[in-house]
Amino acid sequence: MKNAGANTYNEINSQTVVWEQSLERISKVDFGSFPRGQDFNQIIFTGCGSTYYLSLWAARATQLRTGWVCLAVPSSELFLCPEAWLVPSRKNLIVAISRSGSTTETIKALKMCNQRGCDASIVVTCYPDSELAGLSNAVVALPHAQEKSIAQTRSFTSMMLGVSHITSNSYPETLPQRLSEQLSFIVQRDRDTASTYGKDDKISRFFFLGSGSRYGLACEAMLKMKEMSLSYAEAYHFLEFRHGPMSMVNENSLVIGLMSPELNPLEFNVLQDMKGLGSQVMAIGPVEFEKNFKELDHFIPIDFDDFAMLGEVLYLPILQLLAFERALANGHDPDNPHNLTSVVVLEA
Structure with a gap:
């Protein structure tokens, strides 16, 4: 197959540049205006496919780093079985992760959480003008990590960088x-x-x-x-x-x-x-x-x-x-x- 995998190969190898671009953009986000994890009883990270696996990483890494109670839930489970994950007496912070910001299950999950009175949300995406980004007042957008290929590579790692800054943005300039x-x-x-x-x-x-x-x-x-x-x-x-x-x-x-x-x-x-x-x-x-x-x-x-x-x-x-x-x-x-x-x- 001529040029098979050209986009994927370029996207994997471009991470050396895209990470720097994404971190530069992240450095300009006003995280001081974001919901603070310590103000909530639990943080639920949610996504689909790759971004669900990113949520698994984020929940464990965040809890280990901060001591905050964190869960990872597939977006479909969150809107299909909300009672299994959302406890009315507990303050919930929802962190919704989606490369495109257009994934139906993640949009449905965040809308459902908003309708149920969940206390706050943060969106991490590569598309700042997406529907999902419009559902939250706290958005980490990483457009430099957008991809032509279907399998997520640089978008996944760049969104990891974005999630990491939700808990702390006091990293060295170097x-x-x-x-x-x-x-x-x-x-x-x-x-x-x-x-x-x-x-x-x-x-x-x-x-x-x-x-x-x-x-x-x-x-x-x-x-x-x-x-x-x-x-x-x-x-x-x-x-x-x-x-x-x-x-x-x-x-x-x-x-x-x-x-x-x-x-x-x-x-x-x-x-x-x-x-x-x-x-x-x-x-x-x-x-x-x-x-x-x-x-x-x-x-x-x-x-x-x-x-x-x-x-x-x-x-x-x-x-x-x-x-x-x-x-x-x-x-x-x-x-x-x-x-x-x-x-x-x-x-x-």
């Missing part, structure tokens, strides 16, 4: 450049790794593991692999993987662990066990722990510096490239995933 430089270094160093594993026709099963906030990122990596390449891919919490799912592991598997910054030995033990079952094993984690992972097939070290929760965007670009390379190897066009459209719009 952060955008340093974060961009770190990404550029990782992509240049590990691009061939993504290509090698993506093209390896012995691998037919991909498993992505993560704990805490990184479980949401593992889910997003799984979705990218499924969307772009139509490959068998699953995501699990690290230790949950032993409770049944590891029965699918064999010599045709690749297990990828998104490691905790504190290097939890129980996570590492899971990867050792999967290697013992014949799987190829890759880990992505802090650079200072590189010596601990020599017995695995591959380790991608990341220098998280003092990026705090912002630094977790660095887990994803190589995994996006892995899905891209697998798509091409399978004869698929990453720009046009099977059966999918950029926006899901439901009939009234």
Whole structure:
């Protein structure tokens, strides 16, 4: 296929520039006028597909950072079963996330929450003039991250940056450049790794593991692999993987662990066990722990510096490239995933 995946490839590789542009725009947002998380009993992050997985990451990362009670709920669940999530006696802050701002379920969810008297909302989107953005007085808009391709890549990571600033916007002025430089270094160093594993026709099963906030990122990596390449891919919490799912592991598997910054030995033990079952094993984690992972097939070290929760965007670009390379190897066009459209719009 001539020029297959050209848009997706450009969008993945443009993140070094787009992150700087997005952070520059975020720096001009008046977060002082936004609802304050500490004023609410719970914060509900909501979205669909990729942005639901972004919500999973955001809820855990935000609660870990602030101590605020946070939940992640698919937008469809929020408007179909509101009683399961909204407690009338509790003050709720809704954070609605949508690349397009036109996703029907997320619009319905926020409208329903507004009608039920939810106390406040924040919208994170790449389209400042979208319908969803018009439903809230607090909007983080990231137009530089808009995409031509269907699968979310730079929009996802840029919206992660936007969400991170909801809880704190007191980051060093040098952060955008340093974060961009770190990404550029990782992509240049590990691009061939993504290509090698993506093209390896012995691998037919991909498993992505993560704990805490990184479980949401593992889910997003799984979705990218499924969307772009139509490959068998699953995501699990690290230790949950032993409770049944590891029965699918064999010599045709690749297990990828998104490691905790504190290097939890129980996570590492899971990867050792999967290697013992014949799987190829890759880990992505802090650079200072590189010596601990020599017995695995591959380790991608990341220098998280003092990026705090912002630094977790660095887990994803190589995994996006892995899905891209697998798509091409399978004869698929990453720009046009099977059966999918950029926006899901439901009939009234």
